[in-house]
Structures are given as structure tokens and as C-alpha cells.
Amino acid sequence: MSYKQDKSAAINKLQNYIDSPEKQEALYRRTLVIVVLSQIFGGAGLAAGITVGALLAQDMLGTDSFSGVPTALFTLGSAGAALLVGRLSQRFGRGSGLAAGFLAGGIGAIGVVVSAITNNILLLFVSLLIYGSGGATNLQARYAGTDLASPKQRATAISIAMVSTTFGAVAGPNLVDVMGRFATKIGVPALSGPFILAAATYILAGLVLLVLMRPDPLIVAKAIADEKRKNKNILSESNTNTLTFNKRGIIAAATLMVLTQLVMVAIMTMTPVHMGEHGHGLREVGMIIGFHVGAMYLPSLLTGILVDKIGRTFMAIAAGVTLLSAGILAAMAPGESIILLTLALILLGLGWNFGLISGTAMLVDSTNHTNRAKMQGTVDVMVALSGASGGLLSGVIVANSSYATLSIAGGILSLLLIPVLIWSSTMKIKVHA
Structure with a gap:
């Protein structure tokens, strides 16, 4: 042929x-x-x-x-x-x-x-x-x-x-x-x-x-x-308006995923160190990290349904609030308390899950077939680098202050999602097929 x-x-x-x-x-x-x-x-x-x-x-x-x-x-x-x-x-x-x-x-x-x-x-x-x-x-x-x-x-x-x-x-x-x-x-x-x-x-x-x-x-x-x-013969003017909105949607989606990754990695990285300083062994550390990883991935099916049914913005805000709760609980939990630290790490994983799934959906909504895969790759670069930064900065913060300071700072940082989401929604949302 x-x-x-x-x-x-x-x-x-x-x-x-x-x-x-x-x-x-x-x-x-x-x-x-x-x-x-x-x-x-x-x-x-x-x-x-x-x-x-x-x-x-x-x-x-x-x-x-x-x-x-x-x-x-x-x-x-x-x-x-x-x-x-x-x-x-x-x-x-x-x-x-x-x-x-x-x-x-x-x-x-x-x-x-x-x-x-x-x-x-x-x-x-x-x-x-x-x-x-x-x-x-x-x-x-x-x-x-x-x-x-x-x-x-x-x-x-x-x-x-x-x-x-x-x-x-x-x-x-x-x-x-x-x-x-x-x-x-x-x-x-x-x-x-x-x-x-x-x-x-x-x-x-x-x-x-x-x-x-x-x-x-x-x-x-x-x-x-x-x-x-081709069939709809879309006017160039309407295309320009769509592109303007897309930029805001892309920025909001990227900010959401980058911040949730940064906060999650920073607190997660230093939790085993914090536990070691309070006499916990590898068994306890492994158990808590296991619960954390489970919370990152296992609720995904339910999260996906909620993001589709309730909306991207609502679940994105839920991500920020959940991460704040995780940070506060991690900071306030006594170092000897396995139960409270486990609960804090579960909330941390759950907040990351909410943020990644709602942010990914927002990014898909805000792109079209001409730039979708390329933009997804670019945003994932920023997500990867934010995780690396979170891991590096967490050690510096704890060395110069404390695990509690790191946890509170991470929780407060996650609230920056809310003004970004409000800014991105000031223009009428148009979801791309």
C-alpha cells in the first residue's frame, strides 16, 4: 500500500x-x-x-x-x-x-x-x-x-x-x-x-x-x-475572548497544583524526621506514611465524581481548607501522639488529592486541542519543581525554626489558592470540548 x-x-x-x-x-x-x-x-x-x-x-x-x-x-x-x-x-x-x-x-x-x-x-x-x-x-x-x-x-x-x-x-x-x-x-x-x-x-x-x-x-x-x-465557522473575535479566559484558567489550575504539591511534600518530608526526634521507629513512620499515601490516591474515584458534580472551584477551595487543617493539626499534635500525626498526614494526602484532581480538570477545561498536551507538560514541570523545592525548603525551615512552624506556614500558604480562584472566575467560564 x-x-x-x-x-x-x-x-x-x-x-x-x-x-x-x-x-x-x-x-x-x-x-x-x-x-x-x-x-x-x-x-x-x-x-x-x-x-x-x-x-x-x-x-x-x-x-x-x-x-x-x-x-x-x-x-x-x-x-x-x-x-x-x-x-x-x-x-x-x-x-x-x-x-x-x-x-x-x-x-x-x-x-x-x-x-x-x-x-x-x-x-x-x-x-x-x-x-x-x-x-x-x-x-x-x-x-x-x-x-x-x-x-x-x-x-x-x-x-x-x-x-x-x-x-x-x-x-x-x-x-x-x-x-x-x-x-x-x-x-x-x-x-x-x-x-x-x-x-x-x-x-x-x-x-x-x-x-x-x-x-x-x-x-x-x-x-x-x-x-x-469548521462547521460552526467560529468568528475570530470570539476566539480571542476564549484565549483571554484560558490564560486565567491555566494560571489558576497551575497555581492550585503547584501550591498543593509544595505544601504536601514539605510537611510530608519532615514528618519522619519529627517522629524520629520523639522516639518513634521505622515501623511507626512506615505506618503513617502508608496512611498518607493511601489518602493521596484511594479517595480519587469519589473525588473525581465530586469535582464533576459539585464543581472544580468548590473542590479546589476544599483542597486549601483541608491542607490548612492538616497543617494546624500537625503543628498542634504532640510529637508522641501517633493517632494525631496519622490524622494530620491523612488530611495532608486528602488535600493534595482534591487539589491535583480539581486542578487537572481545570487545566483540561482551560485548554483546547491546539495546546492541551503541550500545556499539560509545562504545568507538570512546575509541579515537579515545586515538589523538589518543598522538600529542600522544609529542611531549612525546620533547622532554623521547628516542625510546627513549617506545618502552620504550609497550611497558611495553601489559602493563597482562594484569591487566585476568585480572580480566575471573574471572567465567564467557557469549558472546551
Whole structure:
């Protein structure tokens, strides 16, 4: 078949979806299934590697002075990959962009294993940077389900992707010991075992997207939007007004996700340190962080429904109030009280969940097919960098003041969401299809 015939067949296939709402709905549901499958694999790859990254660096370097380097490199790699995945998705489709990110993460994980075998520190650091691509892609996959979703389905689609990540994220750390024994059996360092799992799961996630996500939902959504624009013959003046509103909506969505990420990471990072100073062991720390991570992801389905039914702004404000409550409770809780600290970390995770899902839905609403994936990648870069900043600044604040000061400051900072949301809503909202 010639190139012209291939192109003609592709156009005809797209036209079939443009002309059939039933086919659009079927593709939307199929896309969600593919996203769920890829997120389960991706979550396992993310959690397995992060669990032992610092330990591997400590073992290879012979000191714990640089044990924080893996997290820093992972975050930096995630930020760069978020930008690239967004641009690749915008140009070539959601499946191609996400597959590239996951496959790069898998290659990075393989590099980590090779660096452990050869005891090559430089290769370890470069590989960890590339490995960060998987984390960024895992987060960006939440957008894929929204491409063909109606405005009233978008937050629910986002939440389905986030819940799916939980299954892999829970399984990954629990397989660390198993993979360590497997690594030993095949003659490689035990700490590289989880990265063998990460390589396999990231590559599987990439292949699932590359092979199964056809036709691509973003490409179909672009074709549908172009057809609607052509039929309605939208006036350029109305387009200009829409773009003005979009800028406010994008700023509000980005501010919401950046602030919730900053506050959550800052308080979460220093809680284990705070607990250690009050005599709590790893068992108690692990339990509290487990509850926190559960609160970050498990309520997602309910949150998505609430965001779609009650509204983005209401749930965004709820995110700020919940984070404030978490900060106050964390500050006031006696260091010896496991129950109150657990409740504070649950509220912290829940506030993050409200903020990320409502912010993601707002961002989708405020963009159109010409800039959606690209803008999503750009905003996720800011989210990744805000998390890194929160982790770094939290230590400085606690060192010069206290955990209580950090918690109160984080809670108050989250209230900045409210004036931004009020400002963004001063213009009439127009939701993009």
C-alpha cells in the first residue's frame, strides 16, 4: 500500500469516529482500560525504584552524605521529561508521547542495574536522571483519559488513572525483598533487584500504550474539534475572548497544583524526621506514611465524581481548607501522639488529592486541542519543581525554626489558592470540548 493510500485510509478511519458519537464513547472507554493497565505497571516501576534508590547510592558511594542525590536526580529528570512528553504527545499523539516516556524510564532503570554491576557512579547518576522519565510519564498518563471525555466526565477519568497507580505503587515496594533475592541469584547486587522490576514494568507500560492505544484519543479529539470549528465557522473575535479566559484558567489550575504539591511534600518530608526526634521507629513512620499515601490516591474515584458534580472551584477551595487543617493539626499534635500525626498526614494526602484532581480538570477545561498536551507538560514541570523545592525548603525551615512552624506556614500558604480562584472566575467560564 502506498503512502497516499495509507494517509487516505487513516483519514477515513478518523472520519468514522468524527461521524459517530457511539464510536467516540467506545474509544473513550477503551482508552480508560489501556490507561489503567499502563498505570498499574507504571506505578510498580515508580515505587520499586524509589524505595531503594538512596540505599543503592549509599552502598556504592560508601557514605550517606549523597544519599539524597537519587531523589534530586529523579525529580530533575521528571521535570525535563514532563516537558518532552507533553510536546511529543501534542505532535504525535498521546500514546506515542507516553510510550516514549515509559520506555525511557525503563532504559534508565536498566542503566541503574548496569551501574550497580560495574560500580560506576557516573553511570548511576545519569541513569537515575533518565529513570525519572517514568515518574513524569506516570503522572501525565492521567490526562490521556480526558481527551475524549465530556466536560462532566473529565475529573472522573483523571481519578480512574490515579486509583490505578495505587495498585502498582503498593505492589512495587512489597516486591523489593523478592527482587533483591532474585538479583542475588543471578549474580547482581541485591539493591539493583527493584530496578530490574522497574525496567520490566516501565517497558511493559510503554508497549501497552504503543501497541494498544490506536487510534490515538488525542488525535481523534483534535479531528473532532477541527470538524466542529469548521462547521460552526467560529468568528475570530470570539476566539480571542476564549484565549483571554484560558490564560486565567491555566494560571489558576497551575497555581492550585503547584501550591498543593509544595505544601504536601514539605510537611510530608519532615514528618519522619519529627517522629524520629520523639522516639518513634521505622515501623511507626512506615505506618503513617502508608496512611498518607493511601489518602493521596484511594479517595480519587469519589473525588473525581465530586469535582464533576459539585464543581472544580468548590473542590479546589476544599483542597486549601483541608491542607490548612492538616497543617494546624500537625503543628498542634504532640510529637508522641501517633493517632494525631496519622490524622494530620491523612488530611495532608486528602488535600493534595482534591487539589491535583480539581486542578487537572481545570487545566483540561482551560485548554483546547491546539495546546492541551503541550500545556499539560509545562504545568507538570512546575509541579515537579515545586515538589523538589518543598522538600529542600522544609529542611531549612525546620533547622532554623521547628516542625510546627513549617506545618502552620504550609497550611497558611495553601489559602493563597482562594484569591487566585476568585480572580480566575471573574471572567465567564467557557469549558472546551
